[in-house]
Amino acid sequence: MTQIQDFGFGTQIRKSPYFDATVRWGATGFSVYNHMYIPRDFGDPVQNFWNLINDAILCDVAVERQVEITGPDAARFVQMLTPRDLSKMAVGQCKYVLITNAQGGILNDPVLLRLAENHFWISLADSDILLWAQGVAVNSGMDVTIREPDVSPLQLQGPKSGAVMRALFGDAIMDLRYYWLRRVDLNGIPLIVSRTGWSSELGYELYLQDGSRGDALWERIMAAGAPLGLKAGHTSSIRRIEGAMLSYHADADIDTNPYELGLDRLVDLDIEADFIGKDALRRIKADGPARRQVGLVIDGAPLKGPNTTFWPVTRDGQVVGKVTSAIHSPRLDRNIALAMLSAGSAQMGAQVQVRTPDGTRSATIVERPFHDPKKTIAVA
Amino acid sequence: MTQIQDFGFGTQIRKSPYFDATVRWGATGFSVYNHMYIPRDFGDPVQNFWNLINDAILCDVAVERQVEITGPDAARFVQMLTPRDLSKMAVGQCKYVLITNAQGGILNDPVLLRLAENHFWISLADSDILLWAQGVAVNSGMDVTIREPDVSPLQLQGPKSGAVMRALFGDAIMDLRYYWLRRVDLNGIPLIVSRTGWSSELGYELYLQDGSRGDALWERIMAAGAPLGLKAGHTSSIRRIEGAMLSYHADADIDTNPYELGLDRLVDLDIEADFIGKDALRRIKADGPARRQVGLVIDGAPLKGPNTTFWPVTRDGQVVGKVTSAIHSPRLDRNIALAMLSAGSAQMGAQVQVRTPDGTRSATIVERPFHDPKKTIAVA
Numbered sequence: 001m002t003q004i005q006d007f008g009f010g011t012q013i014r015k016s017p018y019f020d021a022t023v024r025w026g027a028t029g030f031s032v033y034n035h036m037y038i039p040r041d042f043g044d045p046v047q048n049f050w051n052l053i054n055d056a057i058l059c060d061v062a063v064e065r066q067v068e069i070t071g072p073d074a075a076r077f078v079q080m081l082t083p084r085d086l087s088k089m090a091v092g093q094c095k096y097v098l099i100t101n102a103q104g105g106i107l108n109d110p111v112l113l114r115l116a117e118n119h120f121w122i123s124l125a126d127s128d129i130l131l132w133a134q135g136v137a138v139n140s141g142m143d144v145t146i147r148e149p150d151v152s153p154l155q156l157q158g159p160k161s162g163a164v165m166r167a168l169f170g171d172a173i174m175d176l177r178y179y180w181l182r183r184v185d186l187n188g189i190p191l192i193v194s195r196t197g198w199s200s201e202l203g204y205e206l207y208l209q210d211g212s213r214g215d216a217l218w219e220r221i222m223a224a225g226a227p228l229g230l231k232a233g234h235t236s237s238i239r240r241i242e243g244a245m246l247s248y249h250a251d252a253d254i255d256t257n258p259y260e261l262g263l264d265r266l267v268d269l270d271i272e273a274d275f276i277g278k279d280a281l282r283r284i285k286a287d288g289p290a291r292r293q294v295g296l297v298i299d300g301a302p303l304k305g306p307n308t309t310f311w312p313v314t315r316d317g318q319v320v321g322k323v324t325s326a327i328h329s330p331r332l333d334r335n336i337a338l339a340m341l342s343a344g345s346a347q348m349g350a351q352v353q354v355r356t357p358d359g360t361r362s363a364t365i366v367e368r369p370f371h372d373p374k375k376t377i378a379v380a
Numbered sequence: 381m382t383q384i385q386d387f388g389f390g391t392q393i394r395k396s397p398y399f400d401a402t403v404r405w406g407a408t409g410f411s412v413y414n415h416m417y418i419p420r421d422f423g424d425p426v427q428n429f430w431n432l433i434n435d436a437i438l439c440d441v442a443v444e445r446q447v448e449i450t451g452p453d454a455a456r457f458v459q460m461l462t463p464r465d466l467s468k469m470a471v472g473q474c475k476y477v478l479i480t481n482a483q484g485g486i487l488n489d490p491v492l493l494r495l496a497e498n499h500f501w502i503s504l505a506d507s508d509i510l511l512w513a514q515g516v517a518v519n520s521g522m523d524v525t526i527r528e529p530d531v532s533p534l535q536l537q538g539p540k541s542g543a544v545m546r547a548l549f550g551d552a553i554m555d556l557r558y559y560w561l562r563r564v565d566l567n568g569i570p571l572i573v574s575r576t577g578w579s580s581e582l583g584y585e586l587y588l589q590d591g592s593r594g595d596a597l598w599e600r601i602m603a604a605g606a607p608l609g610l611k612a613g614h615t616s617s618i619r620r621i622e623g624a625m626l627s628y629h630a631d632a633d634i635d636t637n638p639y640e641l642g643l644d645r646l647v648d649l650d651i652e653a654d655f656i657g658k659d660a661l662r663r664i665k666a667d668g669p670a671r672r673q674v675g676l677v678i679d680g681a682p683l684k685g686p687n688t689t690f691w692p693v694t695r696d697g698q699v700v701g702k703v704t705s706a707i708h709s710p711r712l713d714r715n716i717a718l719a720m721l722s723a724g725s726a727q728m729g730a731q732v733q734v735r736t737p738d739g740t741r742s743a744t745i746v747e748r749p750f751h752d753p754k755k756t757i758a759v760a
Contacts, residue, residue: 010617010686010705011630012506013411031393032412035506035629101514126392126415128508130634134481135515138656148634237390249415250391254510254528276518306390325390 013037016062017152017214025222025232033063033126040234046330048231049238052199053331056158057233058221061198062214066151066207067122067130073142074118076273080140081122081133082112083258083275085268089114094179094194098258098266099129100277104284105254106261107132109246111196111205113181123153123205125248136276150211151192155235156221157203164225165204169193176204186220189213198235200243200369237306241327241336244295244368251293251324251338257281259289260340291321292346295368298335298354300361302328312355313339313363320345323354329370336370337363393417396442397532397594405602405612413443413506420614426710428611429618432579433711436538437613438601441578441585442594446531447502447510453522454498456653460520461502461513462492463638463655465648469494474559474574478638478646479509480657484664485634486641487512489626491576493561503533503576503585505628516656530591531572535615536601537583544605545584549573556584566600569593578615580623580749617686621707621716624675624748631673631704631718637661639669640720671701672726675748678715678734680741682708692735693719693743700725703734709750716750717743 014036022039029041039060042048051057069078079086082097089095091114099108108129113121122129133146165173169184176182181194190209197203208217246252258267269282311323321341328335350365394416402419409421419440422428431437449458459466462477469475471494479488488509493501502509513526536544545553549564556562561574570589577583588597626632638647649662691703701721708715730745
């Protein structure tokens with residue numbers, strides 16, 4: 001976590017166009033993501049969680065860098081990058097996709113935006129897909145242009161985010177559907193907005209297309225939103241683990257395949273296109289994945305914070321996997337976790353042991369997500 | 381900078397195998413590089429600089445992740461990745477190279493190690509060249525295996541590093557030449573050592589090949605080295621700017637080409653191999669680069685720390701470029717900087733203005749490096 005009084009390491013890590021605004025609005029700690037600072041602390045992560053689920057928060061997620069793909073072969077090229085069937089993806093639509101390598105390993109889990117027939121943005125988790133895509137293009141024989149445009153997203157998330165959007169853009173914005181995007185303009189600031197986010201709550205992302213206007217955009221949104229309950233905040237680890245949303249590098253990496261995560265719905269082996277990883281994924285599906293992601297409810301006192309190492313999971317004294325993300329949910333009043341276990345150990349309801357730095361705890365394997373507005377929690 | 385009492389962000393950022401050891405030995409602040417924490421603060425960066433140039437320091441640079449390339453076509457594939465002529469690179473040799481994209485832009489400036497005829501490591505600066513190389517391989521038709529091995533480097537740098545190496549490995553290690561490597565073993569810990577580093581001082585890198593032995597290796601080196609003057613430390617921004625060594629993302633990025641940096645010696649346009657970027661680099665060379673990196677000596681009081689934004693450089697009121705890295709050198713008692721200027725403005729000896737957050741200062745354009753044991757500083 002970076003202390004704001006002491007950014008001592010030069011220009012090697014980028015600053016977001018909202019950096020100064022977030023410091024003014026109370027950011028006290030930063031992490032690094034896609035070679036850029038991201039505010040991850042506004043004093044109390046539990047209060048930030050309540051702000052998110054009861055009201056609304058504005059989060060600087062400029063670290064979600066965009067990879068822009070244009071050119072006559074853009075649509076064909078983008079389909080090559082992901083196992084998800086894009087043939088019915090409309091202009092104006094967004095899709096959550098996986099980017100896989102030739103071994104079927106996950107390189108990123110971005111949101112894909114289709115801005116025009118042959119104009120896409122890949123809104124990234126934390127890895128240099130710009131390099132991956134440019135590398136794939138080298139010998140592809142396809143006519144595409146791949147670059148990082150001047151685009152810096154904000155997330156506006158929480159039940160009151162709709163009211164804030166209405167205050168900013170008028171009633172017309174209210175018919176923007178889940179995972180669709182629209183071009184808008186806010187006092188001359190050029191934006192794309194989409195109904196997406198990383199919170200499992202009602203929410204929007206606003207993609208600023210001119211970094212020099214970051215401060216103005218942030219202040220304009222807070223001015224309209226604060227009277228409606230909007231707070232400055234940061235993406236909530238509590239809420240995203242409740243919702244079983246992935247954090248790349250933590251819950252998935254280059255050695256993780258979609259089937260291990262139960263993300264079969266994001267792999268369409270029957271499409272004609274030869275996306276990268278197709279043969280490998282076909283083999284993995286036929287054999288069945290060697291590991292499976294599960295939910296865990298961990299016994300004992302509330303965890304003081306998230307796990308900062310991968311905690312071994314054991315059964316009968318044997319290591320059968322690892323906790324990838326763990327946290328205490330104040331809403332559920334339970335310690336919840338995502339874990340990757342050997343497939344043979346991933347039985348719902350089974351008891352396992354988790355080796356935390358403070359001692360071993362019992363845990364129960366449960367379904368994910370832990371909290372879904374449409375479902376009750378999977379444990380009694 | 382990450383405060384050690386408060387690693388609050390889960391497992392999304394990796395920890396080095398030396399992490400616990402560096403905390404024990406006084407690391408108080410961390411940055412993030414290649415998705416991994418790197419210690420960058422042991423209390424006083426100026427003292428760390430003196431330790432480096434007068435004695436020796438041991439630095440955790442496990443963030444220098446390795447991309448391993450093996451397979452029957454490995455040598456041919458690696459030559460495709462870099463404009464530097466590798467035809468005379470021997471097994472056991474290292475080379476500082478640039479990785480360029482099809483536009484001639486720099487994606488990384490790693491050290492390349494040749495461990496066997498068809499066995500290479502690319503020891504990375506801060507970008508996911510693993511993804512770039514795997515992407516290039518997809519349609520290359522070459523038989524290569526590209527992965528990140530379990531390898532975690534340390535840097536042992538400074539005038540007394542040779543004595544420490546002798547204490548560890550005996551007299552035989554003293555004939556290891558500059559930019560050559562050797563396989564060694566330290567009490568059963570498997571290592572590659574090379575005479576390389578990021579300090580412009582005498583120095584070595586030790587590539588641990590078993591992450592579980594990180595703590596043991598660190599303690600073994602400190603036990604042998606401390607009586608000889610070795611201190612725990614971190615890569616020194618002061619020394620690397622004195623030596624005009626690049627920091628990727630700060631001094632170079634995907635939109636920077638080798639000619640702008642004066643790194644013509646790393647581009648061999650006349651080799652037969654079609655490395656990526658060859659056509660673009662040929663055009664850039666013919667036209668002349670639009671910008672040139674220069675050294676600056678900045679007037680006024682000692683800078684309090686490195687620049688944390690790119691400072692505009694002006695001449696006659698017009699912006700002609702930017703300061704990419706600036707710092708006060710206590711040895712030279714001058715404020716020194718690397719800057720990227722329009723080619724027409726990059727005249728040695730010319731005066732420019734630098735807009736710092738605390739006001740505008742005058743500066744003089746000078747040759748780099750600022751300090752070279754074989755040269756005197758380029759300014760009077």
